[in-house]
Amino acid sequence: MNRAFAFTLGTLSAIGGFIDIGDLVADAQVGARFGLRLAWVSLFTVAGIMCFSEMAGRVALKTQRPALALARSRLGPRFGLFGLIGSLLVTALLVMAELAGVALAFQLATSVHYLLWVPVALALVLLVVWKLPFEVMERVYGLLGLAMLVFVVAVWQLDPDWSQLWSSATTPAPTGRETWATYLFFLVALVGAQMTPYEMFFFSSGAVDHRWRPKDIKVMRANVIVGFPLGGILAVAIQAVAFLVFFEAGVRVEHLSQTALPVAVALGKIGLVVAIVGIFAATFGATLETLFASSYDTAQYFGWSYGKVQPPARAARFTTVMLALLFAAAALALTTLDPITVTIVAVVCSASLLPFLFLPVLLVANDRELMGELANGRLSNAVGFATVTVSVIVAALAFPLLILTKGGTV
Amino acid sequence: MTEHVSVRMTLLDAQIVDRDRLPIGRVDDLELFFPPDGGPPQIARVLTGSQALGKRIGGVIGRWLTSMSARLRRPGSRAGPSTFDAGLIADTKPMVRLRVQADELEGIAGLERWLASRLVERLPGTGHADK
C-alpha cells in the first residue's frame, strides 16, 4: 500500500477531524473573548486524542477489528448500547452542524442564503459517498484541508506583539470582564470540539479497511504524529487571529463569517478565498468522517458487515444507517435552527460522552492475551488514564456549565 | 484439566464472521444443552440478532429491540431469534469464525438480506449482495 496514501489518512483525520465546524466556531469564540488563555487546552486534547488514536490503531493492527467493536464484547451490551445511542444523537447533531457549515461556506462565497445551499451540500455528500472511491476522497480532503494553514499565515501577517500573545497563552485564567464559569464552559467546549472520538474510530476503522498489519505500526504512528498536532496548531491559530482582530473591539463571534474575517484583514481577498476553501474542506471532510464513524459504531455494535471497502449492497444495514443519519441531519439543517448554537450544544454533549468511548479502548488495549506484545506500555497507560480521568471531570461539568452560562452567551 | 476458557471473554458478545471473514453479527446469547445421562452441560446453539440481544438487555430498550426485530422479520421465516449450531464454530480467536459461508445459514441476518434486496440494490451503482 503506497506510503504516501497512508499519510493522507493521517492528514484527513487531522484536518477533517480535528478542525471541523466545532473548532471553527469554538476556537474563534474563545479567541475573541479570552485570547490565548485557553490555548493550553489544545496541548491536552492533542495529547489525549493522539494517545487514544494510536491505541485504537494498535488494537486494529493486532485484531483486524476497530477498537469500538471490541468495546461491546468487553463492556457488555447495556453499557455499549448507552454509549451508542448517546453518540448517535450527538453525531446527528454534529452531521447537521457540519452540513450547515458546508452551506455557510458556500453562502460566504456567494452571499446566497445558506439554507438554499443545504440541499446542494447534501447532494455533494451523496455523490462523493457513492461515486468517489475511499482513497481518492481521503486524498482530496486531506489536501484541500491544507488551505486551513492560511490561518497560521494570517497570524504571522497580522504582525502581533508576540510577548503579549505569549503572556496571554501562559495565564490560564479568565480576562477581567469574563467569569470563571464562562472560562470553564469554553474549556469544556474546546475539549468537546477538539477531542472528537469519531476521529479515533475513523482512524482505527481506516486502519482495518487498509488491511494494516502489526508490521505497519510505523506508518500508523507516523500518521498520528503528523496528523493530530497539525490540527492543534490550527486550533490555536484560529484563536490567535480572532484575538488580534476582535478582542479590543469587543466583538463576540457568532457566525462562521466572523471566523474567516480576520484572515481577510490580514491577507486580503486571496486569503479570504483560501480560508473559505479551507472551511469548506474541513466541514465537508468532517461531514463524511462523522457520518462514517457513526455508521461504523452502529454496525460494529450489532456486528453487521460495514466498511467503505465493501460495496454498499454487501453492507446494506450499514448503508441504511448512514443514509438515514445523513437525511435526518439535512432535515435538521433545513429547520431554522441556528447551526452555531447547535454546534456548541453538540460539542458539549460530545464532551459529556468521552468517558464512555475512551474507557473501553483503554481496557481492550491492556488485554495481554488479546494484544500480545502490542499491549499498552507505561506511557500509553499514563496518558490514557489521565485523559479518561479528565474526561470524566469534563463530562460531569458539561451540562451544569452549559445551563449556568446559557451556552456561553452570558 | 484440559485448557478451559471463560465464556465471557471468548464467546459472549464476540463478533461472528463466516468462512470468508464476512461479518454476520454478534454472539448475543448461548443455549445450554443438558445431556440426559446427567453429564456436564454443553453449549449447543448460538443465538444472534436483536431479538436475543433485546431479551438479554431487558428493560424498556430491550423490549423495544425485541419487538422491532420481530416486526422486521421477513414474512414466512421462523419466529423466535435466529440461531445456529455451535458445532459450526471453527475457532474463537480473535473472533468467532464459522466453517460455513453466511448464505448457508438459514434465517441469519434476515434484516441484512431484506434491506439489501428491498433498498440498497435498487440504488444505482451499489453492486449486488451476492457479488
Add this chain to the structure above:
Amino acid sequence: MSRVARFAGAALTVVIAGAAIWYVSAPPKGSDGYRERMADATRTLRSQVQSARIWAATFAGGDATSAATLVGFEEAERDASSAASQFESYEPARRYLPLRSRFVALAADATGALADLRIAAELDAWGRVPEVAGRLDNLAASLERFERRARR
C-alpha cells in the same frame, strides 16, 4: 433497580431539566437583573456594530469580497435587532424608564445604521458604505460608555 427507584430517577431528571430550561429563558429578576440584562444587550449591540465596522473597513481596503461583506452586514443587522427587541420586551421597574428610553434610542440608531449598511451593499451602492460606516464609529463609542453606565 426497583420500579420505584427508576420512577424516582425519571421524575428527578424531569424536574432538573425543567429548572434548567426555566433558568435559561427566565426574564430578569429584580433591579440588578434588569440593569445587567440591559448592559448585556448593549454589549451585543456594540459587538454587532464593531463587526460591521471591521467588515466595512476591510472591504474599503479592497481586502474582502463583496459577497462575504454583505453576509457580514446581514448577520450584524439581524443579531442587533433581535438583541434589542428581546431586551425591550422585558418589563422595567418605574425608576428605570429614563435609562430604558436612552437604550431604545441608542438601539434604534445602531440597528438603523446597520440596516442602511446592508441596504447599500445589497443595492451595490458600495460608494455610500464608508459614509454610513462613519456613523458607526461614534455609535460604538457611545454604546461602550452606556454599557459601563448600566453595569455600575
Add this chain to the structure above:
Amino acid sequence: MRISELLDAPVVDPAERQIGVVRDLRVTPRPRFQVTGLTIGQPGWLDRAAHAWGFAEGRAAAPWPLRKLTQRAARRARFAPVALIGSWGPERVVVTAGFTSLQPLDESS
C-alpha cells in the same frame, strides 16, 4: 436454558444460604464447548464490572488505579467445578460444597 438466564443468578450452598452470584462459565473449546464449571462472584456492580471487564480473568493489566479498584472483587472470585454443582436451575444454582472449600478463580486456570 440460556446463558443470559444463568449469568448473575444467585448461587446457594446445600443449606440454601446464598454464597454469591454466577459471573461466568468456563468451557473447553475443543472438541465441543463442554462446560467445566462456573465462576462465582459477589453481588454489586463493581464485582460485575471486574468480571465483565476482564480483571477477574486477569485479562486486563490496565493502569493500576483500575486494577486496584477491581482487585478485591477479582481475589474473592471462586470457581465451582461441574462436579460440585447440584442443580443448574435458572432461578438459582446449588453448589454441593461450602464457599470456603471452593478454589479461588485465579488458581484454577
